[in-house]
Amino acid sequence: MVVEKVIGMKNNCNIFKKGMRVEGENRRVYSSGQMFIIASILALVAMVALKNLLGIYATFEEKRFSEAFTLDKDLNNLKNEYRYLVGSASLNGDANQSGINNLYNFTNFTTSDVNAKVLYVYIFGNGSTQRYSIAIGNFISDEINITLNATNSTPVGFLFTLNSMQNTTREFNSSINGTINITLRYTQQNANVTEQFPVRISTSNIVAGFFDITVSSANQFVRSKSIYNRTW
Numbered sequence: 001m002v003v004e005k006v007i008g009m010k011n012n013c014n015i016f017k018k019g020m021r022v023e024g025e026n027r028r029v030y031s032s033g034q035m036f037i038i039a040s041i042l043a044l045v046a047m048v049a050l051k052n053l054l055g056i057y058a059t060f061e062e063k064r065f066s067e068a069f070t071l072d073k074d075l076n077n078l079k080n081e082y083r084y085l086v087g088s089a090s091l092n093g094d095a096n097q098s099g100i101n102n103l104y105n106f107t108n109f110t111t112s113d114v115n116a117k118v119l120y121v122y123i124f125g126n127g128s129t130q131r132y133s134i135a136i137g138n139f140i141s142d143e144i145n146i147t148l149n150a151t152n153s154t155p156v157g158f159l160f161t162l163n164s165m166q167n168t169t170r171e172f173n174s175s176i177n178g179t180i181n182i183t184l185r186y187t188q189q190n191a192n193v194t195e196q197f198p199v200r201i202s203t204s205n206i207v208a209g210f211f212d213i214t215v216s217s218a219n220q221f222v223r224s225k226s227i228y229n230r231t232w
Contacts, residue, residue, distance in 0.1 A: 071222045074114060075215045081106065083228045086122065086209040090230050095207055096124040100135045103209075104167050111139045111165075117214045121184060123199055123229075125206040130174045132201060137167040140188065140214075147185040152176045174201040184210075197227050206231045 085106060089099030099122050107118050118139040125132035138144055141164055149157035153172040162168055174180055184195045199208050208229035215222055 067217055068220055068222070071215050071217060071220060074116075075213060075222045075224055078110065078114075078116065078118075078213050078215065079211065079224055079226055082120070082209060082211045082213075082226075086207055086228050087230050089122075089124075090205070090207045090232055095205065096126075096133055099124060099207060099209075100167065100169065103135070104137055107137055107139050108165065115216050117141055117216075119186075119212040121182075121195075121197075121210040123182070123206070123208040125174075125199065125201050125208075127202060127204045127206070130177075130201060131171060132174060132199070132206075133169050133171045134182065135167055135169040136162060136184070138162045138164055140164065140212075142188050144186040144188050147183075149183045149185075151181045152178075153180055177202050195225075199229070200231070202231075204231045 082103070085102045086099060089095045089102060092098040103120055103122050107120065110116055111118060116139075118137070120137045120139075122135040122137075123132060134148065134150075136146065136148070143161060143163050145159075145161050147157060147159055148170060150172050152175045154175065155172065158170050160168065179198050179200045181196060181198050186193050195210065195212070197208070197210050200206065206229060208227065210225070210227050212225045213223065
């Protein structure tokens with residue numbers, strides 16, 4: 001009887017242990033399924049987040065492109081308008097004063113209405129007297145120190161300070177019938193800028209304009225430098 005009892009207990013233990021192994025195996029299969037589901041959810045969340053990120057980037061790029069297009073359009077409109085002002089001044093009886101007034105009034109209005117900075121130079125040459133005048137308008141939001149020189153002319157040059165939103169005029173006598181070289185140097189916030197442009201003085205009248213225009217937004221800007229002249 002004792003032997004039978006021992007054998008029965010042994011068999012019961014084997015059955016219990018076998019059941020533990022089976023139960024343990026069932027738990028491992030269930031845990032792998034959970035991990036697969038969690039990984040799938042994380043992958044789906046990552047894909048959605050990436051899609052949203054790419055959408056935000058695409059929207060940003062589209063906005064930046066649209067903004068750049070608008071700035072470029074505004075800049076070209078301003079360039080054309082300045083060319084027109086210089087050309088139309090030559091049609092007036094007093095081309096010198098007409099050009100000075102029109103350029104100042106237009107620039108004063110434009111820089112107040114549009115986020116633009118402008119430095120312009122307007123030149124009128126009188127073919128009868130060989131005298132020419134140079135008007136400078138400062139609309140770059142800062143005071144500038146200017147050195148203005150001209151070759152084959154009297155006087156040789158001028159030194160002066162020009163406040164923001166102001167213009168000033170200097171007069172020269174040319175000693176030749178031919179091309180003179182005008183040099184404009186100015187200092188703005190410790191930065192030195194030099195601009196040079198030739199003008200032909202002859203027995204004909206001449207108007208010429210140099211325009212440094214910057215149009216900007218909160219994130220971008222476009223800039224252009226151009227020269228226009230007309231002789232009659």
